[in-house]
Amino acid sequence: MEANKISPVSSKTIQAFKDGSERAFGQIFHDYSDRIFQFAQHFLHNHGDAEEICQEVFVKLWESRKAVDPAANFNAYLFTITRNLIFNRHKKKVHEWAYLEHLKNYLKENTDNTEQTVMLDELSEIVEKAIRAMPEKRRIVFELSRMKGLSHKEISEKLNISTKTIEVHIGLALKELRIVLKDYCVVLFLLAHIYGFPLE
Amino acid sequence: MQKEQRKSLFARFLSGRATKKEKDQVYSMPESERMMKALWNKHLTHTMQDETRAKILNNIYLKTTRQPRIIRLLPLIRVAAVLLIGLIIGGVIFSDDLFNKHSNTLVSMQSPAGQRTTISLPDGTKVVLAGSSQIEYPEAFNDKSREVKLIGQAYFDVTHLNAVPFYVTTSDIRVSVLGTQFSVSSYPGDPVIQTILLTGKVQITCYDKNKSVDLLPGEQHTYNSISKSGSVSKVDAPRLMEWIDGKMLIDQEDIYAVCKKLERWYGVDIEISNHRNITDLYTFTIDNNTLSEVLLLMQKVSPLQYSFDENHLTLTFSE
Numbered sequence: 001m002e003a004n005k006i007s008p009v010s011s012k013t014i015q016a017f018k019d020g021s022e023r024a025f026g027q028i029f030h031d032y033s034d035r036i037f038q039f040a041q042h043f044l045h046n047h048g049d050a051e052e053i054c055q056e057v058f059v060k061l062w063e064s065r066k067a068v069d070p071a072a073n074f075n076a077y078l079f080t081i082t083r084n085l086i087f088n089r090h091k092k093k094v095h096e097w098a099y100l101e102h103l104k105n106y107l108k109e110n111t112d113n114t115e116q117t118v119m120l121d122e123l124s125e126i127v128e129k130a131i132r133a134m135p136e137k138r139r140i141v142f143e144l145s146r147m148k149g150l151s152h153k154e155i156s157e158k159l160n161i162s163t164k165t166i167e168v169h170i171g172l173a174l175k176e177l178r179i180v181l182k183d184y185c186v187v188l189f190l191l192a193h194i195y196g197f198p199l200e
Numbered sequence: 201m202q203k204e205q206r207k208s209l210f211a212r213f214l215s216g217r218a219t220k221k222e223k224d225q226v227y228s229m230p231e232s233e234r235m236m237k238a239l240w241n242k243h244l245t246h247t248m249q250d251e252t253r254a255k256i257l258n259n260i261y262l263k264t265t266r267q268p269r270i271i272r273l274l275p276l277i278r279v280a281a282v283l284l285i286g287l288i289i290g291g292v293i294f295s296d297d298l299f300n301k302h303s304n305t306l307v308s309m310q311s312p313a314g315q316r317t318t319i320s321l322p323d324g325t326k327v328v329l330a331g332s333s334q335i336e337y338p339e340a341f342n343d344k345s346r347e348v349k350l351i352g353q354a355y356f357d358v359t360h361l362n363a364v365p366f367y368v369t370t371s372d373i374r375v376s377v378l379g380t381q382f383s384v385s386s387y388p389g390d391p392v393i394q395t396i397l398l399t400g401k402v403q404i405t406c407y408d409k410n411k412s413v414d415l416l417p418g419e420q421h422t423y424n425s426i427s428k429s430g431s432v433s434k435v436d437a438p439r440l441m442e443w444i445d446g447k448m449l450i451d452q453e454d455i456y457a458v459c460k461k462l463e464r465w466y467g468v469d470i471e472i473s474n475h476r477n478i479t480d481l482y483t484f485t486i487d488n489n490t491l492s493e494v495l496l497l498m499q500k501v502s503p504l505q506y507s508f509d510e511n512h513l514t515l516t517f518s519e
Contacts, residue, residue, distance in 0.1 A: 023444050033248065033256065035240070039240050051248070083236055
């Protein structure tokens with residue numbers, strides 16, 4: 001019953017939890033809190049967000065305890081709750097660039113399908129080239145925002161420039177990215193027109 | 201999805217132009233699902249600090265299980281109130297020292313007979329008080345040590361705080377911990393004090409002997425305050441802590457031992473009215489059962505009759 005042990009929770013514990021046992025609930029927390037936190041960390045900008053996710057998962061778990069199936073795969077069940085919380089409810093907090101990085105790494109290590117990884121590598125290369133070509137200030141601001149996940153306020157405090165200036169920098173940076181990537185975005189744009197998809 | 205479409209999707213993703221729907225498309229691709237599962241099952245390397253985990257757990261308890269009532273030690277409050285009123289009448293309020301710096305307001309929590317109460321201490325430590333038990337602790341722990349006084353029985357799930365030891369003091373012994381799950385039983389009038397360790401590590405200090413003993417998980421320390429001696433034995437700790445969930449195990453015990461446990465569990469007085477030599481042994485598990493249900497069970501073993509009078513149970517063995 002140590003914390004950090006990657007052992008499946010026994011169905012006895014799950015049944016007890018389902019019946020309302022706080023001790024079983026505490027045990028599940030000990031067994032899974034780090035896993036949920038570690039998972040969340042991959043996709044969110046900061047520890048605080050990952051901690052909040054961890055908290056919400058367990059609150060949600062407790063509230064829906066009567067619906068738990070002690071015979072089903074509990075590990076998969078917790079995964080589903082966590083994934084849904086991050087990618088549905090807290091979509092806005094997801095660090096998109098980190099996400100693609102993880103996807104790229106996973107595909108590199110796990111598939112023979114080089115097409116995807118080549119595609120992602122190509123796109124990353126274009127983006128990195130464009131960022132390197134930006135004027136210093138703009139590059140730093142953009143990196144702090146997109147890579148480090150800092151808010152405009154945090155960047156303003158760190159670099160000692162106004163939030164308005166930051167907005168301008170980021171606006172220009174995104175515009176440059178769109179220009180270099182526009183050939184790739186065009187296809188979807190045309191398709192959207194043909195099939196009448198709403199664009200934004 | 202076509203190769204070109206996919207490329208374009210990622211491009212829009214990178215340039216901040218992806219719509220909500222497009223983002224969902226990326227997150228729900230089969231490759232994404234597999235990637236997420238792999239990351240979920242990955243070996244643990246990024247763990248939280250114990251303090252963070254404790255904070256999260258505390259927040260979870262606040263949002264899920266019920267809040268305990270706080271009973272303040274009356275004399276302290278009365279004094280403070282009188283002083284405050286006096287000062288207001290005097291026309292000036294000295295906001296400063298009256299309530300904080302030196303006053304370590306003590307909080308006293310009691311669990312009524314036959315009931316369990318769950319409490320969260322200021323550091324996130326979880327305490328489950330058994331029936332007829334009481335603990336006392338300061339409103340805020342300082343950064344040198346955390347001390348809790350116990351009368352009766354309680355289960356502790358102590359938040360691990362580096363360099364801030366946690367002490368449970370009873371009438372005869374003190375249990376020292378850093379971060380751990382254990383149970384202490386020290387009822388007034390009962391010469392035996394038991395400490396059972398579930399996880400972690402504790403140290404037991406007997407005041408009288410001024411000696412210390414370390415306990416390992418799965419061990420029980422028994423102190424006899426009459427003979428002033430302590431001993432350590434190996435036990436099935438999780439089994440013995442089932443009372444936290446409303447379960448109690450009676451294992452091959454005679455009527456007197458059983459009655460003693462039932463008295464505590466249900467908060468009743470039990471009297472055996474005829475003193476024949478009752479040698480029957482009882483084995484059963486109470487799982488959130490009423491006293492009547494338990495007595496019915498016992499009647500299957502022995503020819504006994506019972507009668508209730510308020511909080512007083514009388515047992516009569518025939519034949």
